[in-house]
Amino acid sequence: MPYIHFTEEQKLRASEVDLVEFLRHQGEKLIRSGPEYRLASDHSVTVRGNGWYDHAVKEGGGPISFVQQFYDLSYPEAITRLLGGEQGTVYASAPKQEEKPRKEFALPSAGREIRRMYAYLLKHRFLDRNVVNAFVRAGLLYESCEKFKDREYHNAVFVGKDENGVPRHAHKRSLNSLGKTFRINVEGSDPRCSFHYTGTSNRLYVFEAPIDLMSFLSRYPRGWQEHSYVALCGTAEHAMLWMLEQNPGLRAVCLCLDHDEAGIEASGRLAEILHEHGYDDVGMIQSEYKDWNEDLKARRGLPAQEAEEHPQLTVAPEVCGRIGVYMEECVIPDRVGRELADALRGYEMNTRRNYPEAAVTCIELASALALYAYGRELRQMGETRSGEELVEELRSRIHPHQNRSSLKNRINELVEQAQNVLERASTPGIRSESEKRGLAESWLELALSCAKVSVKYEADVLKQQQKQEQAALQQEMG
Numbered sequence: 001m002p003y004i005h006f007t008e009e010q011k012l013r014a015s016e017v018d019l020v021e022f023l024r025h026q027g028e029k030l031i032r033s034g035p036e037y038r039l040a041s042d043h044s045v046t047v048r049g050n051g052w053y054d055h056a057v058k059e060g061g062g063p064i065s066f067v068q069q070f071y072d073l074s075y076p077e078a079i080t081r082l083l084g085g086e087q088g089t090v091y092a093s094a095p096k097q098e099e100k101p102r103k104e105f106a107l108p109s110a111g112r113e114i115r116r117m118y119a120y121l122l123k124h125r126f127l128d129r130n131v132v133n134a135f136v137r138a139g140l141l142y143e144s145c146e147k148f149k150d151r152e153y154h155n156a157v158f159v160g161k162d163e164n165g166v167p168r169h170a171h172k173r174s175l176n177s178l179g180k181t182f183r184i185n186v187e188g189s190d191p192r193c194s195f196h197y198t199g200t201s202n203r204l205y206v207f208e209a210p211i212d213l214m215s216f217l218s219r220y221p222r223g224w225q226e227h228s229y230v231a232l233c234g235t236a237e238h239a240m241l242w243m244l245e246q247n248p249g250l251r252a253v254c255l256c257l258d259h260d261e262a263g264i265e266a267s268g269r270l271a272e273i274l275h276e277h278g279y280d281d282v283g284m285i286q287s288e289y290k291d292w293n294e295d296l297k298a299r300r301g302l303p304a305q306e307a308e309e310h311p312q313l314t315v316a317p318e319v320c321g322r323i324g325v326y327m328e329e330c331v332i333p334d335r336v337g338r339e340l341a342d343a344l345r346g347y348e349m350n351t352r353r354n355y356p357e358a359a360v361t362c363i364e365l366a367s368a369l370a371l372y373a374y375g376r377e378l379r380q381m382g383e384t385r386s387g388e389e390l391v392e393e394l395r396s397r398i399h400p401h402q403n404r405s406s407l408k409n410r411i412n413e414l415v416e417q418a419q420n421v422l423e424r425a426s427t428p429g430i431r432s433e434s435e436k437r438g439l440a441e442s443w444l445e446l447a448l449s450c451a452k453v454s455v456k457y458e459a460d461v462l463k464q465q466q467k468q469e470q471a472a473l474q475q476e477m478g
Contacts, residue, residue: 006076006079010079010083011079013082013083013093014063014064014078014079014082014083015050015062015063015064016050016063016093016094017050017063017082017091017092017093017094018049018050018091018092018093018094018095019047019048019049019050019051019052019063019066019094020037020047020048020049020094021091021092022063022082022091023037023039023047025089025091027467027471028040028041029041030047032182032183032184033046033184033185033234035048036048038234040262041261041262042054042261042262042265044235044236044262044265044266044269045070047066049094049095050062050063050093050094051094052065052066054069054404055234055235055236063078063082064078064079064082065078067081067082068406068408068409069404069405069406072406072407072408072460073406073408074408103187103188104188105167105168105169105170105186105187105188105189105190106186106188107157107159107167107170107186108144108146108155108157108170108172108186109144109145109146110142110143110144110145110157111142111143111144111145111154112145113143114136114142114143115143116143116154116175117141117142117143117154117156117175118132119175120156120175120176121156121211121214125211125215125293125296126215126218126293126296126297126299126300127211127214127215127218127296128217128218128221130221131214131217131218131221131224132214134225135158135197135214138197139159139161140158140159140160140161140195140197141156141157141158141159141210142156142157142159143155143156143157143175144156144157144172154175155172155173155174155175155182156172156173156174156175157170157171157172157173158170158171158172158173158195158210158231159195160189160190160193160194160195160196160239161193162190162193163246168189168190168192168193169185169186169189169190169191169192169193169194169195169233170185170186170189171183171184171185171186171189171194171195171209171210171231171233172184172185172186173210173211183209185233191233191236191238191239192238192239192241192242193239193242194230194231194232194233194239195210195213195230195231195233196228196229196230196231196239196243197225197228197229197230198228198243198246198247199224199225199226199227199228199229200226201226201227201228202249202250202251202252203227203228203250203252203253203254204227204228204229204230204240204243204244204247204250204252204253204254205227205228205229205230205254205256206229206230206232206240206253206254206255206256206257206270207229207230207231207232207256207257207292208231208232208233208234208235208257208258208263208266208291209231209232209233209291210231210233211293212231212256212258212291212292212293213229213230213231213292215291215292215293215295215296216229216256216292217229218296219292219295219296219299228243228247228250230243235257235262235263235266235269235270237269237270237273240253240270240274241273241277244277244279251279251281252281252282252283253274253279253281253282253283254282254283254284254285255267255270255271255282255283255284255285256284256285256286256287256292257270258287258290258291259286259287259288259289259290259291259307259308260290260291260307260308261308261310261311261400263291264309264310264313264400265310265400265401265404266401267284268399268400268401268402269401271284272401286307287307288307289304289305289306289307290304290305290306290307290308291305310400310459311459311460311462311463311466312398312400312403312455312456312459313398313400314459314462315455315458315459315462316395316398316455317395318458319364319451319454319455319458320391320392320394320395320398320451321391322364323364323367323368323371323391323394323447323451323454324368324387324388324390324391326364326365326367326368327368327369327371327372327387327390327391328387330365330368331368331369331372333372333376336369336372336373337422337425337426339365339369340366340369340370340418340422341418341422343362343363343365343366343369344362344363344366344411344414344415344418346358346359346362346365347359347362347363347366347411347414347453348411348415350362351407351408351411356457359457360453360454360457360458363450363453363454364450364451364454366414366418366450367394367446367447367448367450367451367454368447370418370421370443370444370446370447370450371390371391371394371443371444371447373425373443374390374440374443374444374447375387375390377436377439377440377443378440380436381433381436381437381440393444394444394447394448394451397444397448398448398451398452398455400459402452403452403455403456407453407456407457410449410453413449414446414449414450414453417445417446417449418446420442421439421442421443421446424438424439424442425439425443
């Protein structure tokens, strides 16, 4: 993109754009979560006013960094988009946020009856009556009745208690089966103590929402009281880790999040966190449809929302397959270092000139060269692996939650990573076994970094195609 001069006033205006309004203009679906909104396409990202935060990678910022990160744009492109671009859209500035003292937690007022709640949960969400009864008897589920402007509002309230049995968290969910859904964590809730049940076995099942949890128990009711369960009321790890801290006997964790892009990424991130905390027995169970409640619908022969596979996992086999072909056909053994540097320069040049397909070819060749070098190091240590085995190892290491950053910000990191590996490889002298192993792993990490660029690009293209197809289908339907 040619150089564009922005005045300080333009930069300030771009940095103050209301992200909620901006995203709605982009056609993004937002989910209300207290004073914030979550992206329907990525539940770990929240926006409020002109600020955003990605709970998965624990980073955030303002509108400019958001557009750079999530729309893969350069700094001038991001400002241009926020200032309206060719469409001439004028986005409102976010209202100034005043710091408010944290509100003390209090449970919503309980209604005199729970008829509406039972009707909704049993007839519209198809939960098992015995499961619902168990949580009602435990004081973890009730129907609220709150008045606002002379109207009564009834919600299902899912209660989370602390280690002493004191309520510390409440998640409200509207009881209407039609129209706009309302769900929110009550202000002042402690995120560690969300809706949960503690059993006697060593196994913990983790869900996104309370109804997901209860749907799973309704689907698999036999002996469910033996195990422990927690609903994150989102995808943050706090409640899961708190359950494990409070119950040292829990050693096996099963992640049962939604079968969609956000749920798959969250599962990968949570598994990583669990491993860091010393939990090795970590598994994942996916619903057949989008979530466990959709599975209940499907069992009754009703229309159910299909599962969504992660675009990166969809394209990764094909990308790694191409890398395997390049490794077999294009690598000159005694010129790996020189060819690698040339491939990275080609990627940078074609990216700058906005030739994405040529850039992808270059970065896949770079990955093939690094993967070949990895295999060569293994052979020198007496570990021979076929090309197919190397490609499969590469594919197995591609995890979407670790591949989210903007492609345009990666070239400097890739060049530095390649230089470090080449310097280590060219250092004279006899290497120890651990040094050989470390060099081999560095080559694999470089091959992975390059492959992830292509996977991210191909996945973004696929997502855009799916979005256009969906929009065209909706237009046809009226």
